[in-house]
Amino acid sequence: MPEIPSAYNPKATEDKWYKLWESKKLFHAEPDPKRKPYTIVIPPPNITGILHMGHALNDTIQDIIIRWRRMQGWNAEWLPGTDHAGIATQNVVEKMLAKEGKKRQDLGREKFIERVWQWREQYGTTIISQLKRLGCSCDWDRTRFTMDEGLSDAVNEVFIRLYEKGLIYRGNYIINWCPRCQTALSDEEAQHKDLNGLLYYIKYPVKGEKRHVTVATTRPETMLGDVAVAVNPKDERYKNLVGEILILPLMNREIKVIADDIVDPEFGTGAVKVTPAHDPNDFDMGRRHSLEPIVVMDPDGSMSKNAGDYAGMDRFEAREAIIEDLKEMGLLEKIDQHAHSVGHCYRCHTVVEPYLSLQWFVKMKPLAKPGIEAAKSGKIKFYPERWSKVYLDWMENIRDWCISRQIWWGHRIPVYYCRKCEKATEGKKGIIVARSKPQKCPDCGGTDIVQDEDVLDTWFSSWLWPFSTFGWPDKTKDLAYFYPTSTLVTAQDIIFFWVARMIMAGYEFMGDAPFRDIYIHGTVRDETGAKMSKSLGNIIDPIEIIDEYGTDALRFSIISITAVGQDVFLSKEKFQVGRNFANKIWNASRFVMTNLSEDVDTDLCVLYKSADLTLADRWILSNLYSTLEDLEKALESYRFSEAANLLYDFIWHKYCDWYLEIAKSRIKEKNTQVILYKVLEKSLRLLHPIMPFLTEEIWSILPHKRDSIMIQPWPHLQKDLIDKKVEEEMDLAIGIITAIRNIRAEVNIPPQKTCKAIVVVDSEKKRTTIDKSLDYIKNLGRLESLEVTDKLKRPKASSVAVFGDCEICVPLEGLVDIEAEKKKMMSKAGELEKYVKSIEAKLNNKNFAERAPKDIIDKEKEKLSEAKVSLEKLRENLKRLES
RNA sequence: GGGCGAUUGGCUCAGUUGGUUAGAGCGCCACAUUCACAUUGUGGAGGUCAAAGGUUCGAAUCCUUUAUCGCCCACCA
Numbered sequence: 033m034p035e036i037p038s039a040y041n042p043k044a045t046e047d048k049w050y051k052l053w054e055s056k057k058l059f060h061a062e063p064d065p066k067r068k069p070y071t072i073v074i075p076p077p078n079i080t081g082i083l084h085m086g087h088a089l090n091d092t093i094q095d096i097i098i099r100w101r102r103m104q105g106w107n108a109e110w111l112p113g114t115d116h117a118g119i120a121t122q123n124v125v126e127k128m129l130a131k132e133g134k135k136r137q138d139l140g141r142e143k144f145i146e147r148v149w150q151w152r153e154q155y156g157t158t159i160i161s162q163l164k165r166l167g168c169s170c171d172w173d174r175t176r177f178t179m180d181e182g183l184s185d186a187v188n189e190v191f192i193r194l195y196e197k198g199l200i201y202r203g204n205y206i207i208n209w210c211p212r213c214q215t216a217l218s219d220e221e222a223q224h225k226d227l228n229g230l231l232y233y234i235k236y237p238v239k240g241e242k243r244h245v246t247v248a249t250t251r252p253e254t255m256l257g258d259v260a261v262a263v264n265p266k267d268e269r270y271k272n273l274v275g276e277i278l279i280l281p282l283m284n285r286e287i288k289v290i291a292d293d294i295v296d297p298e299f300g301t302g303a304v305k306v307t308p309a310h311d312p313n314d315f316d317m318g319r320r321h322s323l324e325p326i327v328v329m330d331p332d333g334s335m336s337k338n339a340g341d342y343a344g345m346d347r348f349e350a351r352e353a354i355i356e357d358l359k360e361m362g363l364l365e366k367i368d369q370h371a372h373s374v375g376h377c378y379r380c381h382t383v384v385e386p387y388l389s390l391q392w393f394v395k396m397k398p399l400a401k402p403g404i405e406a407a408k409s410g411k412i413k414f415y416p417e418r419w420s421k422v423y424l425d426w427m428e429n430i431r432d433w434c435i436s437r438q439i440w441w442g443h444r445i446p447v448y449y450c451r452k453c454e455k456a457t458e459g460k461k462g463i464i465v466a467r468s469k470p471q472k473c474p475d476c477g478g479t480d481i482v483q484d485e486d487v488l489d490t491w492f493s494s495w496l497w498p499f500s501t502f503g504w505p506d507k508t509k510d511l512a513y514f515y516p517t518s519t520l521v522t523a524q525d526i527i528f529f530w531v532a533r534m535i536m537a538g539y540e541f542m543g544d545a546p547f548r549d550i551y552i553h554g555t556v557r558d559e560t561g562a563k564m565s566k567s568l569g570n571i572i573d574p575i576e577i578i579d580e581y582g583t584d585a586l587r588f589s590i591i592s593i594t595a596v597g598q599d600v601f602l603s604k605e606k607f608q609v610g611r612n613f614a615n616k617i618w619n620a621s622r623f624v625m626t627n628l629s630e631d632v633d634t635d636l637c638v639l640y641k642s643a644d645l646t647l648a649d650r651w652i653l654s655n656l657y658s659t660l661e662d663l664e665k666a667l668e669s670y671r672f673s674e675a676a677n678l679l680y681d682f683i684w685h686k687y688c689d690w691y692l693e694i695a696k697s698r699i700k701e702k703n704t705q706v707i708l709y710k711v712l713e714k715s716l717r718l719l720h721p722i723m724p725f726l727t728e729e730i731w732s733i734l735p736h737k738r739d740s741i742m743i744q745p746w747p748h749l750q751k752d753l754i755d756k757k758v759e760e761e762m763d764l765a766i767g768i769i770t771a772i773r774n775i776r777a778e779v780n781i782p783p784q785k786t787c788k789a790i791v792v793v794d795s796e797k798k799r800t801t802i803d804k805s806l807d808y809i810k811n812l813g814r815l816e817s818l819e820v821t822d823k824l825k826r827p828k829a830s831s832v833a834v835f836g837d838c839e840i841c842v843p844l845e846g847l848v849d850i851e852a853e854k855k856k857m858m859s860k861a862g863e864l865e866k867y868v869k870s871i872e873a874k875l876n877n878k879n880f881a882e883r884a885p886k887d888i889i890d891k892e893k894e895k896l897s898e899a900k901v902s903l904e905k906l907r908e909n910l911k912r913l914e915s
Numbered sequence: 916g917g918g919c920g921a922u923u924g925g926c927u928c929a930g931u932u933g934g935u936u937a938g939a940g941c942g943c944c945a946c947a948u949u950c951a952c953a954u955u956g957u958g959g960a961g962g963u964c965a966a967a968g969g970u971u972c973g974a975a976u977c978c979u980u981u982a983u984c985g986c987c988c989a990c991c992a
Contacts, residue, residue, distance in 0.1 A: 038952070224988085231992085249992060262992095294990075304992045313990045372991045418919065422987070425918080429989090524987085555986085581954095592940090593928075597920085599985085601927070609940065612954045623951030669931085677929080677939080692951080770958090777958040783947050867936055879972035888934055888973090899936090 036625065036733065040618035042582025045729040049740075050164055058742055059169045061109040063513035070106035071517035072098055073498050074170065075530070076178065078117035079156035080124050085556040085564055085602060086523060087159070088166060088574040089594060092587045093553060093672060094521045095168045099721035100667055101518075102169070103746040109514055110169060111501055113176035114156065118442035118490040119213055119379045125151050125441070141440050148441050162575060167583050167724045169742065176501045178493040179443070186500035187493050188446045188467050190541065195465045199395045200435075202447075202463070206312040207434045209387035210377035211333025211347070215438040216391050218489060219431060220528050222375035222384045231370035232355065233301065235363040236261060239277040239286060245270075246365050248300030250372060251310070252358070253350040256283055256339045257328035260306040262317055265291035267302050281363050282354065283340050290321050309388040325388050331438075333385065347385070392436040392445060392486070400427045402539035403532065412535065415551045415670045416597035419527060426528050433533075435489045442487030452478035495533035498546035505541075515542060519549040527552070551670045554599035564602070577607050584723035585610030591722060592676035613680060614726050617719070620688050621730045624712050628735060630702040632709040639706060640753055646698075647804045649707050651762040652691040654755045655682060656711050661749055663718060679719055687711060690766065697811050709734075714747045764798065764836070765805035771833040771840040772813035778856070779831050779844060786816040792824045792839040802838075832857070832909045837901040839909065850913060857910050864903040871896040 053059065061069070072094050077087060094110060102108035125148050126136055136144045163170065176183060194200045208222035209215075232252045235244040245261055258280050263270035274291045287306075294313060295304050308318030308325035318325055328339040335342045335350045342350045358364040375384040404427045406412045407420050414420040436445060446465060450473035453462025461475050472479055496504070502511040516538070522531060531550060538546035556564050564571050577586045588610035594600050639645070640653065659682040666675040691711070698704045713734065720727040720741050731741040738744070772789055781787050789809075793799050802809070802820055810818050826832070827843040831853055834840070871892055874880055881889065 036951095039954070247992080251992085296992085300992060307992095311990085311992075313992075316990080370991085373989090422919075425988075528988095557985095585954095595929070598928085599920090603927090605941075606927080608954075612952095615954045616952065619952035619955090621951085626951075665931095671931085673929080674931090681939085688952090689956090696950090773957060774959085777946070780946080783957070863936075870936080874973075877972060881972080883972045884934075891934080895936090 036622045038619065038622070040582070040615050040726060040729075042578075042584065042614070042725060046165070046167070046578075046583055046725045049725055049728045050167065053169065053740065053742060054164075054172070056740070057173075058740060059110070059171050060173050061107050061171055063509050064107055065513075067105070067107040069514050069518075070098070070101040070108045071514045072110045072519055072521065073501060073517055074110065074112045075520075075522050075526070076113045076115040076176075076494065076497065077159045078120055079114045079152050079159070079177075080117055080120050081159050083159055083162035083166070083574050085572055085574055085590070085600075087163075088586060089553060089556055089590050089600060090521060090523065091163055091166055091168050092591060093551070095166070095587075095724075096591070096672060096675075096721040097519060097521070097667075099169055099724065099742060100746065102742065103717065103720070103744060105745065109171055109174075111174050111176065111514075112160070112163065112168070112170035112172060113497075113501060114159065114178070115490060115494055116152075116177065116179040116442065118437060118439055118487060119215065121148060121152075122439050122441040123213065123379060136440065144440055165575065165578055165583060167587065169724075174501070178490070178497075182503065183493060183496070183500045184443055185467075186496050186504055187443045187488065189505045190492075190496060190537070191446050191488070192465055192467065193541070194394060199398065200392060201395065202390065202392050204388060204390050205393070205434075206310075206315045206386050206388055207391055208375055208384045209331070209389065210380065210382055210384050211329075211331065212380050212382040213377060213439070214331050216387075216389060216434050216436060217377060217384060218434050218491075221378045223378045224373040224375055226371060226373045229370050229372055229374070231300065231368040233365035233367070234281070234305075234358055235365055236278045236281060236287075236305075237363075238273075239279050244363075245273065245278060245289065245303050246301045247303050247305040248368075249305055250370060251351070252354050253335065253339075253342070253347050254307045254310040254328065255280065255305055255354070256335070256342060257307045257309050257326040258283075258285075258287055258305045259308060259318060259323040259326060260287050260290045260321065261303055262290050262292045262295050262306050263303050264295040264297045265293065267295075267297045269297075269302060281361065282342075282357060290317070292317050292320065311386050315388065327388055329385060329387065391434050392447075394433040394435055396430040396433055396536070399536040399540055400430045400532075403427055403535040403545075406535065406539070406545050412545045412547065413549055415549060418597070419524065419550070419552045422524075423527055423532055427532055433489075435492050436484075436486040437489055438486055440487065442490065443493060445484040445486050445488055447484040448481050449484070450476060450478045451480040451482065452476050491529055491533060494530055495537045496541070498534055498538060499542050515546070516544050517547045519551060520547040521551045521553065523555060524552050525555070549670075552597065554594060554597060556600045556602060572602055572604060577604070581607045581611040582614060582725070584614050584726045588613055588676060588680075588723055591672050592680065594673050596671050596673070613684065614723065616684055616688060617715075617723075617726060618730070620683070620692060621712060621716075621734075623692065624708045625733065625735065627699050628705055628709060629700070630705045632702075632706045633736060634706050634710075636707075636710050637750060637753070639703065643703055645703060645707075647758065647761055647765070647801075648691060648694045648808060649703060650753075650755060650758040652687060652707065652711055653753045654758050655686050656714060657750050657754045658759075659686075660714075660718065660747060661751070661754070664749065676722055679715070679722070683715055683719070687715065690762075693812055694808050697807060716741060717744055717747055720744075761801045761804065764801055764838075765808050767835040768802070768805075768809055768838060768840055769812045771835045772809070772815070772842065775831045775833055775840070775842045776814075778852075779842070779849075781842075783814065786814050788817045788819075788843050789813060789815050790819045790821060790824070790841040790843070792821055792841065794822055794837060798838065826909075826912055834860070834902045834905045834909075836898055837905070839905050854910065854913055857906055857913070861903060861906045861910065864899055864906065868896065868899045868903060871899065 098108050098110040129136060208217040210217055229250050231248050231250055233246050233248050235246050237244045247261055261278055273289050276289045277286050278289060280287050306314045306317050308315045308323055309327040326338050328336050329347060330336045333347045335345045337343050342353060355364060377384050404424060407424055446467060448464040448466060448469055450462040453473055453475050464470050469483060470481060473481060498517050499511060499515050502508060502514050504511055534546050538544060574586060585607050589607045593606060659678055663675055663678050666678060695704045695708050716727045716730055728741050768791060791802060793802060799820060806818060824839060826841060830841050830843040832839055832841045875892055
């Protein structure tokens with residue numbers, strides 16, 4: 033056997049194995065009616081994205097699930113792909129053009145889109161190669177892109193079907209407008225941030241009188257578009273004002289005072305300016321009172337020609353100018369501090385403007401209905417469960433979805449207009465919704481037909497992802513087999529954007545939920561709790577971590593610190609845990625392999641039944657399978673950190689710390705070798721979903737000839753090998769060994785020096801148990817001799833510890849520090865006394881005796897008698913020490 | 916305004932249906948280096964589980980209130 037390096041080297045292994053898996057098509061799945069599918073679709077990362085810790089967490093979790101299910105025998109399909117990310121990508125390419133001193137308009141639509149595709153070719157697949165470095169076992173043969181032909185067809189099909197059903201409409205409404213991106217946004221894309229703003233109180237004079245009405249506003253610049261002032265009809269202060277005419281300052285426009293229930297008399301002055309073109313409430317009010325909106329802003333956020341003297345100014349400049357002018361005119365009553373939340377563009381963080389414009393919308397209420405029922409009935413389940421409430425709250429209060437975007441990169445809206453009809457009717461006539469450009473207008477036969485300039489919201493393609501990727505609207509074999517998918521893994525921030533909408537689309541177009549389980553993991557934050565983001569500069573680059581610590585270290589570390597539903601706080605040091613663990617396994621494997629001399633390929637169960645196994649043998653097997661039992665439960669309920677920590681504890685603190693150490697003295701025995709080998713081999717399988725590269729590397733140098741570990745069967749849970757009695761017996765041995773080590777450390781016996789020990793135990797049962805573990809105690813306690821007796825013949829100079837009803841005594845050759853011994857034992861005795869008293873108090877409590885269940889009482893009694901025995905032994909020893 | 920989450924040793928967190936003398940990792944202290952691994956081993960110190968009240972025989976765990984921090988939602992003019 034060639035020499036195995038003494039440290040695990042991820043760099044030398046990862047690439048090699050990933051290439052092998054890919055070349056053998058181990059990630060690929062085909063429909064197979066004989067096997068059950070387990071499907072996951074990836075949350076498609078943006079083509080502009082580079083791998084960040086959020087992806088690392090998200091995709092590691094998916095890979096763990098899919099690798100585990102694959103080993104369990106499911107036909108596992110993890111479908112990958114990317115999202116065209118309309119606004120984000122367009123912004124990136126526009127920035128690039130800006131460096132050349134160009135705007136997208138200089139290129140024209142067609143050339144610009146060409147440039148975006150070019151950009152995508154060049155940079156848009158970075159994230160894919162990064163996912164490969166993360167070890168993701170995605171079925172790359174099925175990689176999809178939201179702008180692929182098939183997926184684009186699906187988008188058109190959906191648009192047309194919804195339109196024909198009356199669920200898509202076009203209209204003039206207030207939407208969120210980003211003046212920088214110059215496009216409409218959906219409500220979800222406008223992110224509200226709390227800001228300390230100002231509330232301006234402005235006097236509006238009553239026509240022909242000296243009186244005035246004061247209104248309060250946070251956006252004075254919109255007053256130029258005011259068409260009325262509203263008060264609450266029940267507000268006594270303004271009762272006689274309703275119907276009066278006011279003069280709108282700066283514009284000198286006559287506007288009416290109207291009464292409307294929506295006005296809150298408590299807020300501001302109780303009188304509110306009505307600006308239907310720039311505020312959603314005012315828009316509704318305007319409709320109720322038949323007031324024409326006046327748009328005073330242009331799409332770029334500058335004041336429009338309707339803004340009088342302020343036309344052409346930027347909106348914020350105009351705000352200041354208006355306040356100055358009002359001040360001069362004596363119409364500014366006061367300015368208050370006012371905390372409120374303001375919408376920002378989720379792509380460029382510009383303050384968005386509520387803006388009246390002609391857009392396309394999806395009527396959501398009817399679509400939401402089945403999705404609401406599905407969550408309520410448990411057909412779809414959120415993990416952790418609390419997200420179900422968040423989802424339902426949103427679904428039950430759902431609002432229509434603005435889907436048109438005034439950008440170029442995306443799916444162009446499949447709507448055509450007949451110029452002739454449009455001019456003639458301005459109504460629905462002349463709108464042609466079609467898969468491709470019609471030759472003639474069906475209404476008038478006209479041929480001057482143009483397509484809608486706008487594209488669809490990015491999420492209008494991603495909400496179809498679970499089925500469009502499998503070929504929908506065609507009834508493909510893939511679709512029939514892999515849909516509905518099994519589990520969706522994602523973060524909380526896209527529950528509304530994506531998860532909820534996928535559920536709606538799934539029911540509408542497939543008649544079934546797109547997935548059963550939704551696992552929502554936490555947000556990745558830095559050690560101070562701030563969200564990791566490029567702009568904050570607190571990013572930890574996963575690729576850097578992979579280079580420094582290895583992929584498996586990254587995966588293990590991030591998983592082990594991710595408690596269910598809790599956010600993840602990361603710092604670089606935390607990745608050492610995974611690296612150290614990888615190295616530990618590496619070295620344990622190295623030890624096992626260099627010591628194998630026998631044929632170890634024996635079945636464990638056969639061995640268990642036929643051979644006379646030692647206590648330690650039975651103990652490690654029992655532990656292996658109870659770990660497996662817990663591990664499966666953890667994985668099934670998406671408790672990944674628990675899964676990772678179970679394996680960590682078993683491999684490090686059971687297998688390495690105890691079994692392997694015990695095995696060293698019997699390393700030539702066949703049974704020992706078999707168990708060392710078999711437990712390692714099974715542990716590697718259990719660990720493979722979390723640490724794929726390390727386990728594959730070790731797998732490849734194990735003395736057997738088998739295929740990749742990733743297609744090995746998941747170990748079968750052997751419940752009859754779990755033996756609680758064996759675990760108790762071993763606990764006794766471990767307790768005694770620890771007590772001896774403790775004494776040795778306290779009296780400074782150097783580790784390399786052996787010593788004697790005496791174990792005193794009354795009970796015959798325990799005596800037999802200890803006899804089974806004599807070797808372990810001797811070896812791991814580094815004893816030259818061990819005496820087990822029922823009577824203490826305490827040598828004068830010795831140190832004693834008590835473990836349960838066992839006394840452990842280490843005779844010392846030199847002098848013992850009697851005082852130190854006494855102190856140690858007295859403090860131990862003190863602790864025990866307190867403990868005994870607390871149990872006694874409990875047992876003496878009548879209520880406890882009467883009401884507690886019997887098994888609890890028995891347990892307490894047992895604890896008490898054990899503690900009493902220990903205490904008594906301690907006291908005896910103390911007495912002897914004093915005499 | 917409504918909702919959710921967090922608060923446990925110096926740090927980061929576990930603690931599943933209430934029944935342990937409250938656990939782990941990191942850090943710290945002491946000792947150990949031909950014997951798989953210093954990316955290590957052995958031992959140790961360190962916590963009245965944010966506060967107050969309540970339910971219960973029994974509360975870190977359930978209920979109420981409060982405080983601090985974080986997040987989400989809302990037609991906050």
